[in-house]
Amino acid sequence: MSDLLLLASTKALAIPEILCLIFDCMTLSALRQASLVCKEWERLANIILANQLVIPNDWFAHDLSHLWPYLDRRGEHVKALSLELSPSTRLVQEVDLERMTRQFDNILSRTPNLERLDVQVPREVKSSILTTVIGRYGKRLQQFETNLLNWEPSDMAHLLKGCPQIRHLSGHNFTGDLLQAIAETQPLLSKIDCTHPRFDDDELISFAQQFPNLLRLSVSLHQFMTAKALIGVADYCSQLEYLNFHFCLSLQSNGFQALLAVSPNLRFLDLGLTEVHDADIVLVANRCPQLESLKLPFCGNLTQTSIRAIMQSCTRLVHLDLSFCDKIMLTIFGDPSLSSSSSSSSSSSSQPSLHYSPWVCLGLQYLDISGIHASYSADTSVASALLPAMYRQLGLLTDLRTLKLSGHGFSLQLLEQGRTGLSKLTRLERLDIAKLRNPLPWARIIEIGNLFPRLTELQFRSNDVIPPQAIVEQDQAIGEVEEKVGHRIKRGRFVDQQPEPIHQEDNADGGQGGSASLPAVVPAASCSASSTKALLSTTEATSSSKPTPSESSLPKRKRSRSPSPNPTTPSATTDDTTAAGGSSLQDEKKKKSLTKRSVVAEKQKQPEVMSATLRSGLIISFRLNGEDEDDSQGGLGNFGASGVVGWGFPEAMPY
Structure with missing residues (x-):
């Protein structure tokens, strides 16, 4: 029976249509391996690879003669093309326009079946550069995106007349005249993206009136668009699936509610950096059951009330971004309510009961809760x-x-509390724990990374890491304090709570009885021998005052630039030193000098960068001086055909 199934599956793979469907779902690495099986698989794999082509690294300024033979053979299979620039080249003032036009013409003339095009050009390039070439070869173009800033309405109209099948248009600095030119030439348009536009409310309403079947409306970085525009769009467009008003600060709640109330098919919503309120998001939860992606970064008016409404209604949610919404608290995961006994002033030991209701969006793949109010x-x-x-x-x-x-x-x-839950996230690929309130030991970060077998990116800063040497130095410092005080100290390594003060009848030097309180744990970057000396002198100083709340939290590990304590500063116990104890004082100084030398020698052995390989194969690292901001950058490189650098096939569409 198994032989028959194997024979049937082999025959199914011999059908080109079925094989193409399988290849189309493969990742880039799997597709490359499949191309090595036989010549037929290689031919089909190359066709799939040619569907998406990226030419990075300043496409108009480099010699692409090595690319022409490939495009002559497989250019008819290229459906999506992305021409990219480096950030420095985008600001170039002088450009060889003739060479750019010639290069652009050579590329598009070899890709006759192009359907999606993304063109990046330097800032000062005019729209006439793209108009002639795209109008000549864009008969089948359906999606066009560019970062061009200097659009002329006549150029846009001329370009669009040569591309009558465009359905998705993306650009910058669109004016009302450009919108009118688009409306006159593109009857099939259903998606439009405008970044930093210059049209007013009435011009947007006039545009929406001519496209009642509009599916996607993205207007970002528009500082003067008001609720009037949204109310007008709501009167004509009721099929919207994609809405983006990122960083549109003049929009108000009445405009959001008018548009969201008539958008039951909404799948994507981005209201980041806007004045959206809880009532608007609750309306989304009640009226938009198809919602798949919700982006609300830096929305300072939102609280956990609206987010819990989303979590209890939107079963198809896949992407959720709540980053730096500082009024949202961890109560989105559960509703704490103190028991009745907690109302009395004497009920300091009462524990809160937690009403827990699981989220219904169990298919969530992206969750960003960075910067929300998580400290209590x-x-x-x-x-x-x-x-x-x-x-x-x-x-x-x-x-x-x-x-x-x-x-x-x-x-x-x-x-301590999250291992059981987090270990179930076996598909997690990216984890960001940067800029935490308290740094974590290096071994702890490695343990966290090892919880996820598929991890490809772990984001943290060097300042978020307590290096192993700092822990050794802390143990040495605490050990010397214990020896000096004569009592064992309760170890609380790098925790938020202040160690309890140590009461003693007599100190080691024969001083009067009193209480000595151990200061907050020394930060990693300051756990040197000089810091040990400062810690000892601070411990020897008698004080009956209680630590302030600010002293109870661990400060962030500073960069290794802080000066050492002044060696000439007298210790708090020098007044207690007598001539009879002079020899013991010399011995103590020699001991401290030896300790300082050993610490310095140990530091010299430490590498500048420490790295580790996780269970998933990901290599993470950090700098001991703590000067870099992002230490582990994930990402997939481009695969270049025939070993050619400068063009390749992306892992996913960049559109």
Whole structure:
């Protein structure tokens, strides 16, 4: 029976149509391996690879003669083409326009079946450069995107007349005249993206009136568009699936509600950096059950009320971005309510009960809660109840690919409370734990990364890491303090709580009885021998005052630039030193000198960069001086045919 199934599957793979469907779903690496099986598979794999072509690294300024033979053979299979520039070239003032036109003509003339085109040009290039060439070869063009800033309405009209099948248009600095030219030449248009546009409310309403079947409307970085425009669009466009008003600061709640109320088919919504309120997002939860992507970064008016409404209604949600919405708290993972006994002033030991209701969007693949209000310094019992609820909810999102928990508000206890939940995220590929409230030991970061077998990117900063040497130096410092004080100190390595003060009858030097409080744990970058000396002198100083709340939290690891304590500063116990104890003082100085030498020698052995290989094969690293911001950058390189550098096939469409 198994032989018959194998024979049937082999015959099915021999059908070109079925094989093409399989190849079309493969990743780039799998497709390359499949092309090595036989000549037929190689031919079909090359056809799939040729569908998406990227020419990066300043396409108009480089010699692409090595690309022409390939395009002469397979140019008819190219359906999507992206011509990219480096950031420095985009600001070039002087450009050889004749060479650019000639290069552009050579590329498009060899790709007659092009359907999607993305062209990046330097800032000062005029629209006439693109008009003639695209109008000549863009008969089948359906999607056109460019970063061109200097559009002339006549050039846009001329270009679009040569491309009558465009359905998706993206550009910058669109004016009202450009919108009118688009409306007159593109009856099939259904998607438009405008970045930093210059049209007013009435011009946008007039455009929407001519496209009642518009599916996608993206207007970003428009500082003067008001709610009037959204109300007018709502009167004519009721089929919208994609809405983007990122960084449109003049929009108001009445405009959002008017448009969202008539968009039941909405799948994508980006209202980042706008004045959106809870009532608007609750309307989305009630009226847009098809929602798949919701982006709300830096929306300062939103609270957990609207987000929980989304979590309990939008079952198809795949992408959720709540980054730096500082009024949203961890109660999105559960509703804490104190028991009745907590109302009395004497109920300091009462624990909050947590009403937990799981999210319905279990297919979530992208979650960004960076910078939300995750610290509860005023009520640690609430924080201790919410943190397990967060990890329990995250453990249910087994399809999650990207998780971002960065931000100074987070003080995570990942391994103690989150290991069980996070270990269920077997498909996680990207994790961001940068800029945490407290740094983590290097071994802890490695343990966190090893929880995810498919991890390809782990984002953190060098300042977020406590290097192993700092932990050794901390142990040495605490050991010397214990020896000096004569009592064992409760170890609380790099925690938020202040160690309890140590009470003693007599100190080591025969001083009067009193209380000595151990200061907050020394930061990693300052755990040197000189810092050990400062710690000892601080411990020897008698003080009966209690530590302030600010002293109880661990400061961030500073860069290794802070000066050492002044060696001439007298210690707090020098007044207690007598002539009879002179020999012991000399011995102590020799001991400290030897300790300092050993620490310096150990530091010289430490490499400048420390790295580790995770379970998934990802190599992570950080600098010991803590001067870099992003240490582990993930990403996939381009695959160039025949070993040619300068063009290749992307892993996914860049559009």
